[in-house]
């Protein structure tokens with residue numbers, strides 16, 4: 001690159017780094033608010049967050065940024081950049097376009113609308129009163145329909161929303177994938193419901209003091225290779241992971257003393273998210289490439305560690321001893337096999353976040369189909385409870401007794417996050433497909449887990465996925481790792497195999 005161009009490039013990188021610093025400060029403040037910040041300081045802190053976010057937004061959409069992006073997307077100049085730098089420009093440009101195409105006043109109005117709506121949703125969820133929330137939700141959907149017009153509809157309007165969370169994912173592809181999944185998972189769930197074999201559960205809800213659970217969460221995170229010098233474990237009402245930079249990736253969990261599974265599995269889940277971000281190539285630090293490449297791939301890593309590793313029999317053959325050491329009285333007479341079955345019980349239930357590994361996907365397919373109706377078929381928001389309940393009856397055989405346990409259960413729509421839900425099932429499918437390849441390469445996969453030899457697995461994932469951060473697209477990651485496109489059969493195979501042995505099914 002000639003000197004003048006090099007200077008421009010340095011200027012662009014400095015601007016990107018500056019935005020990154022604002023975002024890191026905001027991220028740290030959010031973490032602080034959710035992990036026990038003094039209540040009396042919350043209001044001032046919220047103002048500070050608002051101010052810093054606005055500053056970052058102004059830089060992101062500034063004329064200076066526009067000039068850099070115009071320059072570095074010119075073909076003759078882009079061709080002088082290496083792949084990673086080109087991807088950096090593309091990533092920054094995508095966000096720039098997304099923000100820049102919305103008139104400022106409409107963007108502001110939408111921000112106010114969604115924050116009002118989240119509060120209203122909390123009340124509505126509490127009381128089950130959908131009608132009180134419906135006008136705001138109607139306005140959010142109408143605004144997003146309009147924004148899709150500004151952003152430009154892809155093959156269908158809903159494609160535009162999907163692409164924000166899972167770049168290049170389409171309705172056409174997802175329709176095919178979810179249809180296939182539905183055809184295999186609905187009969188599996190029915191076969192399990194008809195099985196006479198049921199796990200024993202009473203020991204799960206004995207009293208498990210927090211200290212023992214905390215010790216076990218720390219222990220298991222160290223075993224999977226979570227680096228406590230580049231992160232920390234705290235408590236929060238809703239567990240989450242937050243990557244401030246690859247050297248500071250924090251996780252939280254929540255301890256319920258009457259539930260021994262919850263914290264253990266949420267630590268494994270958030271630990272999976274964290275392993276991803278801790279192992280991103282340090283070269284990418286300070287750029288928007290130093291994060292997971294998509295919501296779906298991110299979720300594939302949390303679910304890989306939580307479910308494919310953490311809910312496997314070899315895992316409990318190795319680690320049940322340690323749990324029993326913490327809780328000898330509560331777990332008297334329980335075997336690793338019994339514990340494993342209890343941790344894998346399947347039940348058609350109403351609430352997504354409490355669902356098992358199998359029916360979880362049906363909860364997601366329902367939401368996907370409804371969102372598609374809202375944006376591609378102009379479904380009236382007023383009809384949501386009716387459509388919701390009919391789909392629960394059809395896929396899971398149960399009808400919510402009220403809207404709190406039905407259409408009002410999730411926070412996502414109140415914040416305008418349409419297009420997000422699919423990521424959760426994509427995560428399950430990606431994880432199963434990645435595990436299929438991993439098992440081919442590590443033929444002693446189960447024995448490794450049974451011996452607690454988890455670090456080579458983390459290293460394999462780092463080599464194939466983690467280190468790239470956002471410098472590879474999700475479809476590239478999946479293709480390069482597994483040699484094929486997203487294929488839902490790996491998840492269906494894995495679930496059929498797991499549950500036919502637990503529930504003694506003849507499929």
Ligand code: ZN
Pocket residue numbers: 269273299302
């Ligand atoms: Zn997650």
